[in-house]
Amino acid sequence: MPHPSFRLVAPLAVFAVVAGVPAAAKDKAPPPLPAQIQELYACRDIGDAAARLACFDREVGELKAADQAKEIVFTDKETAKKTRRGLFGFSFPKLGGIFGGDEDEIKEIETTIRSVSMDRSGKYMLVMEDDAVWVQIDTTRLPRQPKPGQKVKIKTATMGSYFATVDGGRTIRMKRDR
Template identity: 30%
Template sequence: MSLRKVLVGGCAIGASLLSGHTFASDRTPTTRLVTAIEACRPIADVATRVGCYDKAVDAMSAATRKGDLIVLDREKVVERRRAQFGLPAQVDAGLGDAGEVQELSTTIRRSSYDQRTNRWTLWLADNTVWTTLEMLRFPPRDNAPLVLRKGVMGAFKGDFGRQVVQVKRLQ
């Protein structure tokens, strides 16, 4: 067995063990805090149940202040992801696919053509700026609808109604 195979195998095993450890430790504080709140529900005595909830909420508040627990509003997550649509991917730890944006419908406010590059620059109603990466058969019209879709491998497509071309966000 060559040294190269041993090193590659060892790195792969180490990476898998490390990543497994990271995911498990990321979920532990949240699970523990939520479990503490859920454990209060079946308590029959009202005063004891309220005391249990107070203790659990105090622990959750302390974890939030320390930064061990982050509470997110789904609407805010979706709003943020819509604003970042088309920009290089940002990793939102622990969010998974919550609020994942696959397409965005907007309107072209104005456009300009660059003869040197044969590309259109598009200023959109959501205050973003995009450029075409392919030739357009028909020039984009101001105030026309535009649907931006996620493509494969980080690419984006702009659907102008009569034609679909690859686009890239500039700002």
């Protein structure tokens, strides 16, 4: 039989570990800067103005060469946001903030239907204006068939699925096909 103090200490230890996990995840260090950027930033520390300028010229030349060779990619926040929106509905591993981090994670989009088709079981396939293809995965029947030009709001649901609402009507469960 366990010692009485063990019965008190064990639950507290488990609680401490579980409570610490979210804090540790939140304090995760950002990914390291690419070597080319670190070397460019290091130029700032050179005291002699001529040597500092020569360092900046050399490192900017290296960045340009890496960019032209497609070894490094530059993007801005707006481009990253558009990329995340275009990938909405696909499951990807966390890529260390490559698209700007999780603080701007997209939970919902609004788009327009370009075409509609229905399979033999009566489930919809919607092709959106951005070429995204969404297929219905539940058996909900809509009172009115979706039509090209209608607005669709798609938001994150559970277990990799999404809820789609066509023109504010009834919600159906969908998944991104391509």
